[in-house]
Amino acid sequence: MDSRFEGLRQRWPLPARPRPIAIVGAGAIVRDAHLPAYRLAGFEVVAIHDRDRAKARALADAHGIATVCDSLDELAATPDAVFDIAVVPEANADVLAHLPPGAAVLIQKPMGRSLAEARAIVEVCERRSLSAAVNFQLRFSPMMLALRDALERGLLGEVLDVEVRLACRTPWELWPFMSNLAQVEVPMHSIHYLDLIRSLFGEPRSALSRSVAHPDYPALRDARTSTILDFDAPIRCCLSLNHTYRFGPDGESATIRVEGTRGAAEVGLGLLLNYPNGEPETLRLVADAAARHAANASPSAWTAIPLEGRWFPHAFIGTMSNLQRFAAGEDPVLHTSVRDALRTMALVDACARSSAQGGVRPEHTGDLPSRSEQHA
Known part of the structure; x- marks a missing residue:
């Protein structure tokens, strides 16, 4: 190591x-x-x-x-x-x-x-x-406590990129009460990542988010979400959360990646794969990668951190x-006090309002040639 x-x-x-x-x-x-x-x-x-x-x-x-x-x-x-x-x-x-x-x-x-x-x-x-x-x-899982420690030690440098990506199968049918909710994915699942991101990197200025339903779960208002959190430069932060992947375990993934000026981290959210049984959770880190790249040196090796427990139940x-x-x-x-949690709930609310309001519509382009005309 x-x-x-x-x-x-x-x-x-x-x-x-x-x-x-x-x-x-x-x-x-x-x-x-x-x-x-x-x-x-x-x-x-x-x-x-x-x-x-x-x-x-x-x-x-x-x-x-x-x-x-x-x-x-x-x-x-x-x-x-x-x-x-x-x-x-x-x-x-x-x-x-x-x-x-x-x-x-x-x-x-x-x-x-x-x-x-x-x-x-x-x-x-x-x-x-x-x-x-x-x-x-x-926040209190072994992998995230270790990631927080690495960040506080400055091992990754200044944070530039934060990405959460899921392509997995979540058995929403285990929680029948969710069919009564006006929103499902953000308040019941990605709220974890919104809270974690707040705790690690501070308060985003705004959120652009869209949650959509899936035909496999017709009783749920939504089951998938795309979110961009707007931080002061240089952080780029996005979440791509698909809980309805149905093409077998070989293509599933559930990861959080953090990249900085000196190093990077990748967390494997094994709990979400084959839920509720789960797969092993992982944390990999690399340091001084950017400096070695600038010096045309061999890339640094990633280090797998042995974890002393899992999200469930150890966190x-x-x-x-x-x-x-x-x-x-x-x-x-009290790190997750109700006052602090209120800020996470405000971010959840911002995602809901963004999803309902939609994005910026392109300007009218009726005077431009159609696609068929362009290829005529």
């Missing part, structure tokens, strides 16, 4: 004295990510509530959760608990209103179905003095750890 890439940070420190966790929601994300993550970290989940009590009971039995609560008020009375909310977006504000003032709470993304709902959630949290964060866990340890450490005074910043 290139010695410059040794020791890149891949884990968020655990709280010194973990508090018990009480969960609202017993859906697939809790089963497949939250509970496995907390088990890995040694966090104790002591209570769970879901409107479907049978689902909550099944998860409690499978994961050794002592108490299945019949109501939100019963769950909210759990002593010294940190609350983990994983419900449909429109239910967030009501759940938050049941929690005790001053509680620490982690909210599943998105923070509501719209910017207006997101603002209402922030208002509830601040009125009740909640230490509230949104579970934008991609969920990081979001809960940051919340608990912040509540205990161990972390000075």
